[in-house]
Amino acid sequence: MLNYYLPAISSRDMTAFVIATIHLNLCVGTIARFSRERPDLMATLEELLTFKACGEFMLTEVGHGLDARNLETTARMEADGSFTLNTPNAGAAKAMPPSSPLAGMARVAVVFARLIVGGDDRGVKPFVVRINDARGMCDGVVSRVLPVRAGTKPLDHSITTFHNVRLQPEALLGSASRADNEREEFLAHIWRVSVGTLSLSIMRVSAIRVAGCIxxxxxxxxxxxxxTKLPIMQFSTQQRPILEALAHGQVLHAYAKWSVGEFMNQNHNADVRRGIATVFKVLVVCAQPDNRTRINLPRERRGRGRHSRYKHSSRF
Structure with a gap:
């Protein structure tokens, strides 16, 4: 994990790293967890690991973020054991993993839906769903691409809905039975989210260090x-924010190494490991805005104010 996320190159193209992280950690990682008992999944994993398809992870919905356990997307089991995947209302649309065919390659997603068997709600389960191929969307899958944020490399964040999408019985990952402890089963299914909480936050450390260096x-x-020409680094107003950013970067770099080691310690239970990842994310997120604001001060002094952050300003 450290060798992948800590190098400064991660800050060079955050969009590429987000795509790779969703693909490898969330999608491949979730499917691989079931592959020991399900050898039929190896073909899908091979397709993903050779990047013949891009992996996505569809958990949260427009109306359900932190309360994802209450999601409303349904997968109804039919008499032949297959499933019908549906988005019952606008609030149940999946937000906001990329799902359009704009990239020109197929997309396969782990989609979380509420399993309904004969009218009985069996809880939230993961399903492997083909979203699109290189030519267009699969039958019943609709992707609405969200606007691109100004100043960022385009990533086709989307709102995705399902309309009577037929899934084969093997699309279900895990058991169709109701779990004795639905909370524990749900947390086990989304374990890779905790891994992503830590790994994506580590990328911020690289960004802080690179920003300070630049x-x-x-x-x-x-x-x-x-x-007498003097470098502006001679002024204390310039030195302080830059040195603070560099110092924060070094401290967070060391903290990242410690956090990864503790997170991978099998002697800790799952709750402790999730806590380690969450605390690290909160600390990094809270540390970064102050540095970003201060490091931007030289740019602001060069006459590029807040309007430069919006896309329309590029016309002037």
Whole structure:
């Protein structure tokens, strides 16, 4: 995990790293967990691991984020053992993993839905669902691409809905029976989310370190003054935010190594490991905005104010 997420190259193309993380950690990781008892899943894993298809992970919905256990997407078991996947209302649309065919390659998703068997709600279960191929969406699957955020490399975040999508019996991952403890089963099914909580947060550490380094190099090269040219790094107003960012980056780098080690410690139970990932994410997220605001100060002083953050400003 460290060798993949900590190198500074992760900050070079965050969009590519987000795609790869969803693909490898969430989609492949979830399917692989069931492959020991399900050798038929190996063909799908081979397709994903050779990147003939891009993996997605569809858990949260428009109306259900942190309370994903209450999601409303349904998978109704038919008499022949197959399933019919449906989005019953707008609030049950899956948000916001990429699902359009814009990338020009097939997409396979782990979709979480409420399993209904003969009118009985068996709880939230994961299903392997083909979303699209290189040419277009699969039957019954609708993808509505969200607007691109200004200043970012495009990623086709989407709102995805399902309309009478037929799934073969083997699409279900795990048992169709109701779990004795639905909460524990649900947390086990989404375990890779905890891994992603830690791994994606580690990428922020690289971003902080790179931002501090860029600001420091620029401040050494940027000269001001009439006769005696001085680098702006000579000014304390420039030194303090940059040095703070570099220091925070080093401390968070060490904390990331410790957190990964503890997270992978099998002596800790699942709740403790989830807690380690969550605390790390909160600390990194809280540490970053202050650094980002301060490091942007030199840019603001060069006449690029808040309007430069919006897409329309590129016309001027």
């Amino acid at each position: 600001a420091a190099l620029y401040s050494q090269r940027r000269l001001v003054g009439d006769r």
